Amino acid sequence: MVKRTSLPLALSCVLLATLDAQAENCRLSLSPPRIDYGAIRRDAVVENAAVVLATRTFNLSVLCVEPAVMALRFVAAPADGQGFRFGREGRFRLRLKHAQVDGRAVGWVSAQAPDESARGQLLPGQALVARAAGLPVAGRRLTAQVDLDTELPFEALMVRGEANLEGLGSFELISQAVPPSQ
Template structure:
């Protein structure tokens, strides 16, 4: 699975990932209990944003949506991304949807939505954002019903949606 091009830039900030590819390896259907869905092990990596000037921190993940709750993995699978343990300039922050700023987003990146770093109910600006990204992937069992080897992949990228903050703030 391809997540992003390392060191993507937006305005005065640079976004980087500890891993740009996640590999689940070979998934054998004989090793999976027949069920409605096959849940793959959670994968974790780190995301860092460094800015020259303080910036409001907001992120989105851009990929083909599977539904309103996740992104496409293969033809029928879904992956979900969650931001955890986020800090801006060493201060713990939570997340709110840019589309509904009064609601906590609990760090889940949803199709078509951006998450804004917040503390004490207000957006947070800073020079350094760090967060852990957890990816949970599931496939319908019948996606493993292939005669030979089949490659399943998902592609997407993180985008930093931030603006420099005027020096007076």
């Protein structure tokens, strides 16, 4: 491993998360709504196959007028089946943790494979459904911590000046209100 110390160029990395709540009954919000890695200097990074940026954490909340089954997806350009595109060559991953619906702890299952635990990882093209005791959970308030992990190939830092890398996407609530009889 060689640590480069003679390259004074900087790289700025920014991740934006835009919001798009699909259920008109509910409002989805992120805090903070934007994650900024700031400037990353090549001389501060050990040359390696990948540069792993520090995990960033933010809070997601959904507030509904009427109870709704809580199901989420993240829509962004896929990097591969396990993450979303960050810049041209990097990727980021999102994981939901410490989720609660109306104060009750819930787990996550894939809407596409409801018999398998998703461990909270949001994957391209997939939705997660909040579950407890093996059943989908309906409620008015969902809160969760979202961990963001980002990695870039070292070559992405080989720029002549400052460059911005972005990962853009939106969370979508894809649930419908639960009929009053339930």
